[in-house]
Amino acid sequence: MKLETAKSLLLIILIGTSLILTFGMWNYRAEYEPLNDDESIDKADLGGEQKNANDVVKPNNVVFKINGEFYSYEDPEDSAELFEDIQTWEMTDLQNTDVEEKTADAEVEIIFPTGVPLSLFESILNTDRTLTNNMNFYVDRFYIQLQEEDQLLKVYFVSLDGDEVVEGTIHSTTNYEQLLSMFSNLKGEKYQENHLLTETARNIYIPDGEKTMQSFKYTFNMTRTADVRNIMFARPNLVSESKSAESIMYRTDDRQLNITGGGMKFINVAEWNKEPADKSVFQQSLENINEHAGFTDDYRLDSYTDDSITYRLYRLQYPVINNSYMDLSTIYQRWQSDQLSEYTRSLISLDTVANTSSIKLRDSDEIISSIQQNKNVADIQDVQIGYRLTVEKDVNGEDYALLEPDWYQRVNDSWSVVPEKNTGTQNVEGGS
Incomplete structure (x- = not known):
């Protein structure tokens, strides 16, 4: 082969290779495509809905108390509907009153998962003025009493420490008669009798009898890691x-984001403003999560402190509990003044029901006996039926979410299955 022919052939090969590489670069799209313009970054979100205080601050129990007996709805959907009605009732004449035990023949006790500042109820109830300016006035329940003589309803908010009471009045005869009708039908099939536990950290009501519930197999969607990165970093x-x-880690000098096991954990160690924030942790977290459409399911306020907040997933009005390394049932945030310092959350959202089956739960007598034999009974904050969330694989290797009902107890803001009676051991499964 002549030298000139060889050179021409080599040149053709080099040009062809260059064209192939150029075409490949034009058509390649990396899974984590860098974003350079603010407009693209702003569009990143988790695909959830905008929520307000009414959507996330909800009771987990409504109890009817009459002549020393306690009742609740058989179906928690009915409790939810009643609370939605109560939120529209006009509450007036709000004032501080003397600290003393409030008793009545008929009373509704509306119980929330956690204590919150009393002022938060301004956002979820129909009040005629500011409830209180005292940020240390925390409540986890309020009471509505029927005043037969005046045909009206009295409302009482009692602080967690029992040192302060704020009362209000609902003057509507219609609202009074609505509650009175419920008390007249407590022996009906819509209601169930409850047992009161007083030796626990706070009064807890356990429905009598046993319950059969459905377990659910769900398909679910997973948030794109690129979207999470673009939300948590201003310049991804x-x-x-x-x-x-099994995981992806993103870092800058002062921020770190770890995505693994269907969840994420974000930490911000930057210097923060030492001045007190103008907004409460609740307001800051609600606005922050709404900014990136982070309420991807029915999440509700579960715990609250001066600098942290947790929202828990609910399904069919029951709390969902997960015990994996990345808790797939909660959204947790910690704030330093006006800056988000920690953010942990699930990145899965339940989609459609693929299968169901029936599970018979332990009866109330067994649950009560198990709780009472617990040496740490005084530390138990709550007892609820909840759904255990686990991620499993089907025969085809596809992931699905399994929700199975069981009795749960809450100690130090952590949920665990109520142990079997007389086992002598505690089931440590749980989630914060």
Whole structure:
């Protein structure tokens, strides 16, 4: 072969290779495509709905108390509907009153999962003025008493420490008669009698008898990791990335985001403003999560402190509990003044029901006996039926979410299955 012919052939090969590589670069799209413009970053969200205080601050129990007996609805959907009605009732004449035990023949006790500042109820109830300016006035329930003589309803908010009471009045005869009608039908099939536990950290009501419930197999959607990165970092093109078989880590000098096991954990160690924030942790978290459409399911306020907040997933009005490394049933945030310092949450959202089956739960007598034999009974904050969430694989290797009902107890803001009676051991499964 002549030298000139060889040179021409080599040149053709080099040009062809260059064209192939150029075409490949044009058509390649990385899974984590860097974003360089603010407009694209602003569009990143988790696909959830905008929520307000009414959507996330809800009671987990409504109890009717009459002549020393206690009742609740058989179906928690009915309790939810009643509370929605109560939220529209006009509450007036709000004032501080003397600290003393409030008793009545007929009373409704509306119980929330956690104590919150009394002022928060301004956002979820129909009040005629500010409830209180005392940020240390926390309540986890309020009471509505029927005043037969005046045909009206009295409302009482009692602080967690029992040192303060705020009362209000609902003057509507219609609202009074609505509650009175419910008390007249407590022996009906819509209601169930309850047993009161007083030796626990707070009064707890356990429905009598046994219950059969459905377990559910759900398909679910997973949030794109690129979307999470773009939300948590203002300039994602400057973020370093490291991968392993099961997780992805994003870093800058002062921020770190770990995505693994269907959840995420974000930490911000930047210097923060030492001045007190203008807004409460609840307001800050609600606005922040709404900014990226982070309420991807029915999440409700579950715990509250001066600098942290947790929202829990609910399904069919029951709390969902998960015990994996990344808790797939909660959204947790910690704030330093006006800056988000920690954010942990599930990145899965339940989709459609693929299968169901029936499960017979332990009866109330067994649950009560198990709780009472617990040496730490005084530390139990709540007892609820909840759904255990686990992620499993089907025969085809496809992931699905399994929700199975069971009795749960809450100690130190952590949920665990109520142990079997007389086992002598505690089931440590749970979630914060």
